Amino acid sequence: MSKKSEPIYTKTKFGINKFDFDSIENKVNNKDEQSKIRYLMLKLSISAILVMIVSFYFKDENGLAGGFAVFFGVLSVILLILFLIILANPKKAIKDECFKVYKKNIHIIENPPHNLSYIILDSIHLGGHEDYDKAREELIKMAFNIKADAIINFSHTAQTMTDIAGNKNNIQSRNRTIHHMRGVAIKLQ
Structure with a gap:
């Protein structure tokens, strides 16, 4: 999954990346790529099962060895579940990997450069998130x-709200910041 392959974007003369979504779709639907991920997840699942068996064998040991055995046993069960989920749906794993690259390389600009040739796809807006990073990722x-x-014409506003609860003897307050973001999604020509 982390093996270097052809990039899914190219830089334009303005420094804005142009993404090749056909390449992303081909990568997601590529049977060889899916088979590689399935094979890797199968190997990792078998390894997790072996660690789980060894850990549960030593779980009754006294002291530190027993504690480590239980810790590694529980960790291997959690990893096994994760590996089996990816094994069942390798397309989602490939798409998530492409999204990570997209997230790192997308340009979010307040004012687009002059002479930038683009097509407006949609106006996107998001509101009601308390965490700025989660709101940005959702956008x-x-x-x-x-x-x-x-994303051009990006704007971000934050609104602070105070929640007050309690009675006259015990008043509790909590401050929250709500983030609102909007922008215009564009496709470069």
């Missing part, structure tokens, strides 16, 4: 799903 996910090369 990028929206752009990825509509196959945008960049």
Whole structure:
């Protein structure tokens, strides 16, 4: 999955990346790529099962050895579940890997450069998130799903709210910041 392959984007003269969504779709639907991931997940699943068996064999030991055995046993069960989920749906794993590259390389700009040639795909907006990073990632996910090369005219506003609860003897308050983001998803020409 982490093996270097052909990039899914190219840089334009303005420094904005143009993404090749056909390449992403081909990568997601490529049977060889899916087989590689299935084979890797199968090997990792077998390894996790072996670690789990050895860990549960030593779990009744006293002291530190027993503690480590239980820890590695539980960890191997969690990893085994994760590996089996990926084994069942390798397309999602490949798409998630492509999204990570997209997230790192998409340009989110307030004002687009002059003479930039683009097509407007959609106006995207997001509101009601308390965590800025999660809100930004959700906005990028929206752009990825509509196959945008960049987000222009980006704006971010934050609203602080105070929640007050309790009675006259015990008042409790909590401050929250709500993030609102909007932008225009574009496809470069």
